[in-house]
Amino acid sequence: MRSGAGSPAMGSATLYDAQVIGRRWLNARTFELRINRPAGFAFLPGQKIGFVYQDLVREYTLLGPVDSADLTFCVRHVPQGRVTPHLATAPPGTSIQVTEASGFFTFKPSPRPAVLVATGTGIAPYVAFVRSGLRGFDLLHGVRTVAELYYRSELAAAASRYIPCLTGGTLSGAPPHAFDGRVTAWLANGLANGVYDFYLCGRADMIRDAMRLIDERFTGSHVFTETFYDGAL
């Protein structure tokens, strides 16, 4: 397959050849991976692609902007994982196969206020939303420590309210409006009653708990979800 060209593979998905350009560590466990953009590759803010490694495919959300020269991703290194140790160490120039972009976790404009909720790297689609011009939303980012508040300046500048929710037991060094607790605790006590569009992305148990709360407290709201992982990392 010609480098950079799309060709049908993996059922109906198109595969592209790309190369690692480099990575920038955002903290000790998470890095931003940059690969070149194959010719003809297109995506919508909030979509993800599959990285093919050996017999495995893992999905990663594109950070955007949609017209960027390269493609970037915010990846949590899972040391015991199968694919992220490779992504964390592959040197520049390493060939990598990726699928075309897919997925429906895109922003749907509506008259209802938008509340974006993420845990960990689940912040990635919201970075893409912001880089496509989205402004004036509430954003909750659930992490353990301040060091995990990826892209916080960019996000805080775009949001009406940017609320880091820290579960590591300290707010030391946290930005203004940080909350000591889980995103669901903030939703339960900090968000006025009303009808919203909720976007939930990240860990499965956060999404499950938030949906239960939304059913009870914010009846009539719309909910869009993207589950990244099950574990408690």
Ligand SMILES: Cc1cc2nc3c(=O)[nH]c(=O)nc-3n(C[C@H](O)[C@H](O)[C@H](O)COP(=O)(O)OP(=O)(O)OC[C@H]3O[C@@H](n4cnc5c(N)ncnc54)[C@H](O)[C@@H]3O)c2cc1C
């Ligand atoms: C639609 C979609 C989009 C995704 N986008 C991203 C993304 O933008 N960035 C990203 O880092 N991951 C993302 N993921 C998760 C990613 O696809 C992989 O599952 C993850 O990188 C682990 O791969 P692995 O082969 O190294 O680990 P595996 O061998 O699959 O081991 C998985 C273990 O790692 C845990 N885990 C998986 N992902 C994470 C994570 N992000 N943070 C903490 N723990 C995790 C799991 O709970 C499990 O314990 C996405 C998943 C989906 C379904």
